[in-house]
Amino acid sequence: MxxxxxxxxxxxxxxxxxxxxxxxxxxxxxxxxxxxxxxxxxxxxxxxDGARNSLLKVKERSIQLQEHIKAQVSTGQSRGSLSRNIPQTISLDEFKQAATMGDYSKYGENVLIDGNLDLSGMPNIKKLPKSLYVDGNLNLTGCKYLESLPEKKLRVTGSLVADKCRQLNSITRDIQVGEDLSFRQCPLLDSYRLPDMLRTMRYRADSKPRHIYLQGTRIGQFFVDFHQLSEKKGVTFHISDSINQSVAAMISSSDWSSDYPELPDDKIESKDLARWLYFGKQYFCKEDQRKVLAILTDRMRDPVNKQIVMSVLAGIRNHPQEDAHPALELIEKLLRLRGIKQLTLDPDTLKELINKFVGFLDFKQFKSYHKKPFDSQTGSEASEELDRMPEFRKALMLALNLPEDANTQDISNSIEN
Known part of the structure; x- marks a missing residue:
């Protein structure tokens, strides 16, 4: 019993x-x-157990509405005001057609989908109904022009995935989701745009812990103590670490719309890059921020280019704030130098170009250079610069395709040849 x-x-x-x-x-x-x-x-x-105000009740009222509308249409009457207050159940094809047009007025801006709603194959949609009920999963991944979720109300019995929504800057205040939520790589989202209802979601229908994924947003532990929230039963927040938070802030402030950067897995490299990005997002102009993002998303896909970048950042490890901008300039010059070295040009032209770029490599502009102890045996000024900054030496050798222990004469020979 x-x-x-x-x-x-x-x-x-x-x-x-x-x-x-x-x-x-x-x-x-x-x-x-x-x-x-x-x-x-x-x-x-x-x-x-029909449960007042539940999805079952909403669906029941929606069915009654559909029958009411059919009766009105059959007798030549207008649809009436009822359709504006109760969600209409429409098919997936009907919804996608309305989403393509950006106009849901035909359904009273209040829509119910009986099943999964997958809009991940529609990256150009810009708008959702003012109120949306989904009896299933809602997938908005890659909707890059979508600026907000439904304005008034969002109800999803399954999971909500809105990853890579680059323009998403607003989450519905009245939101209820039955399972996990994901807003990965939505760089415009910060903690101020996180509704209280999202912070208090503690349960899932199957009683398993709920996961809310916020990596790649501007939401980090310095805004809201998500660690404390995650300690409460039933929810785990996955927030941005410092490097992802800085990337998101830089994407947001520079209006970057190209690929999202692929960041290094190595802990030391990640730490060096995080420092550089942290000061870059604060002190770089929009144009320089876009240069940084272009390096991260394009140039660093080449393993040698990546080594050049990380070697320079290792060199400014002790003075990242003062040397952040000179580091960007040096990285750009070294990457150009490597590109020149790979060109098929007549020897004289190639020599002239390489000489020009090597002459631009002024290590003495770095605070890190002057604060570093010097222990050179050669005494020559050119060698002094290289010996004093071994990280920069490594980056230069990579750009010139020389072994790491190459000396001044080797560099001269490389330019001559």
């Missing part, structure tokens, strides 16, 4: 969660469910 009561009690809780977007029934409803489980028959339980 006790097991039957427990099963009935659990069934009612699971039904409530599954129809209320993963919410917990709360103490009062739980007590009511326990009483019902003890005194109400199995058949009656199924009948009485």
């Amino acid at each position: 006790k097991s039957q009561v427990t099963n009935k009690y659990q069934q009612q809780i699971e039904l409530f969660r599954s129809t209320h977007y993963g919410r917990d029934p709360g103490r009062v409803r739980r007590m009511g469910y326990l009483i019902k489980a003890m005194f109400v028959t199995e058949k009656s339980l199924k009948h009485v």
Whole structure:
């Protein structure tokens, strides 16, 4: 008898969660469910558990609306004001057609989809209905022009995935989602745009911990103590680390619309890059920020170019703020120098170009150069610069396609040849 009561009690809780977007029934409803489980028959339980304000109730009203509209149309009447207050259930094809046009007025801007809604293959959509109910999963991945989720209300019984929505800057305040949420690589999102309802989602329909993914946004631990939120039962926030937070801020402030950077996995490299990006997002102009992002997304795909960049950043490790901008200039020159070295030109022209670029490599502009102890045996000025900055030496050797231990004469020979 006790097991039957427990099963009935659990069934009612699971039904409530599954129809209320993963919410917990709360103490009062739980007590009511326990009483019902003890005194109400199995058949009656199924009948009485329709749950006020749940998705079941919304769908029931939507069906009634559809029938009402059909009756009005058949008698030549207008659709009436009812269609503006209750969501209309429409097909996936109807929704996609309205999304392409950016106009949902035909459905009263209040729409219900009975099943999964996958818009990941429609990157150009710009707008969603003012209120949207999805009895399934909602996938908005790659909708790069979508600036906001539904303005008034969003209800999703499954999961919500809105990764790589580059213009997404607003999350619906009245939002309820039954399973996991993901906003990866949405660089315009910060903690101020995170609604309170999203912070208090503690349960899923299956009672497993909920995950909310926020990597690649501007949301980090310095804005909101997500670690404390994650300690509470039922939810884990995955927030941006410092490097991803800086990248997101730089993308946002520079209006960058190309690829999202692929960042290094190595912890030391990540730390050096994070420092550079941190000061870059604060002190670089928009044009220089775009240069940085172009290096991260394009030039560093070449392994040698990546070594050049990381060697320079290792060289400014102790003075990243003062040397952040000179480092950008040096990286650009070294990458150009490597490109010149790879060109098929007549020897005299190639020599002239390489000489010109090597002459531009003024290491003495770096604070790191002057703060570094010098222990050279050669005494020559050219050698002094290289010996004093071994990280820059490595970067230069890579650009000239020389071994790391090459000396001044080797460099001269490389230019001559």
